[in-house]
Amino acid sequence: MTEPALDLLCIGNAIVDVFARADDAFLAAQGMTKGSMALIDTAAAERIYAAMGPGTETSGGSAANTAAATAALGARVGYLGKVADDQLGQVFAHDIRAAGVRFPSQPLKGGAPTARSLILVSPDGQRTMNTFLGACVAFGPEDVAEAEVASAAVTYLEGYLFDPPAAQQAFRKAAKIAHGAGRKVSLTLSDPFCVGRHRAAFRALVKEEVDILFANEAELLSLYETEDFAAALSAVRAEVGLAAVTRSEKGSVVVAGAETVEVRAQPTTVVDTTGAGDAYAAGFLAAHAKGLPLAECGRWGSVAAAEIISHVGARPLADLKALVAAGR
């Protein structure tokens, strides 16, 4: 086994986020479930965009957000995902490379446009996402570069990628390559409704291939079809070597074999919760790459998440290295 060239390789839906403010009446009028992620087609994307207020565009995509924040914390990070050969694809590629992330994926030519997520931010900071997958549906096993996966200590898979049709095969391929090269596989469950749409496939992947699992409480309960958090924790403890479960303002719980670590949330003012879980995974994995103890991994996760939810947008604006060094 050679020394890994990357600490982390993230694979996910390459998306540009379009943020706008919206009140609960708007969400209700549009038939949206507050706090969730819905997949939308071209017609719905045009309808919602026409109805929503002025927007701000920033690069997003769950695993891409994690890649950018992990790189900001000093780790060597790569990303695989599919943009189109268009202006928003150029924006996505610029932003992830400017964040210090290796991004070798080639843009899709002549197909669907770059994916975008219309994100409505409520006055209480909750986000409701409407994602038009666009070019992401073209991501398949052929996009999983064997050399990239084999070169990374951890390959991190975004649960949302279970939605585009060919991506589950890509996940399986990536997991096989990673384990064949003696590397680890990490997965984030992404969204309780996404878990519900693909529960059997998620359950099989978690049990068979996942070494490090990220989930929030609702996602974990959905995965194991239970209302009992303790039961869900027991189930995940039995199936994966390391799991970090976030619980919003209650902090997070990390389980690894017999070990259980409770991590408190960092105090902050919530402006926009978009990307909170992505940032938690980034902090956790950046500390994990440095060989830090689980409590410290969790603390880095909480610090990164607190930074992300303190402003609009899912990529860090402040100096994350300085924030974790401040040692709160």
Next chain:
Amino acid sequence: MTEPALDLLCIGNAIVDVFARADDAFLAAQGMTKGSMALIDTAAAERIYAAMGPGTETSGGSAANTAAATAALGARVGYLGKVADDQLGQVFAHDIRAAGVRFPSQPLKGGAPTARSLILVSPDGQRTMNTFLGACVAFGPEDVAEAEVASAAVTYLEGYLFDPPAAQQAFRKAAKIAHGAGRKVSLTLSDPFCVGRHRAAFRALVKEEVDILFANEAELLSLYETEDFAAALSAVRAEVGLAAVTRSEKGSVVVAGAETVEVRAQPTTVVDTTGAGDAYAAGFLAAHAKGLPLAECGRWGSVAAAEIISHVGARPLADLKALVAAGR
């Protein structure tokens, strides 16, 4: 003379802003003059974009920012400007319409892409703009819709539009239509370097056609080629009926015939000065449309400017109506 259907029609360069943070060393390495606006070609746009950090895209364009903020203050506003038939053009068109502004302009097909300005925001909040004009160079007299201009109580012209080759003719045409319909013409000088590039044309337009002039101190001094602010004020007082001159933290001075009104700046924390002048003009013109006295026009301008510089981006995020109603 029929009753105007619009309080304000703004004409300007239709631009999408790309914001990134940058320190003084970056500006120096790129040969940029801090605080100014430079016109760049495709090659420079690609070079600067590749070198700059992760970005945030929001609709901009000086007169378009003024249009959006004036509409937010309750005025009936239209906008004329040229975007391309591309993704950034769709973003621009969505945002200005979502701001409540009438935007009848047709996108350019098969030509240059939608204009963008690469805006580097310094730690002290100053902005340095690098503008790729793209589709804006195609804006000419044929884009000045006579019915739109004739329907607006005030037509507001952005000085930056002196740079694209055909736009000066468009300005002259708009001014002729406006005055022919018994309406008023307003101009903002936009940038001291822009004034320097086109001083003779600016001087002639101000003297012959402008009823309401907006400028900051540096622009006014450049227009009249003097270092003496009192002399510049005397010159502008003799040439235009109403002029509002902004002086950053020193507030603004409004001159109208024999009348002089000093307006104080509103206290705020400076995050990004992009769009401060645009917002001041918006506040001023919104109050002016309601027939409020000059001191109140200036106060609305200061309140709107203070909101804009308190965050990244040149369009309002807070409720401007509530802010001016708070009556500080």
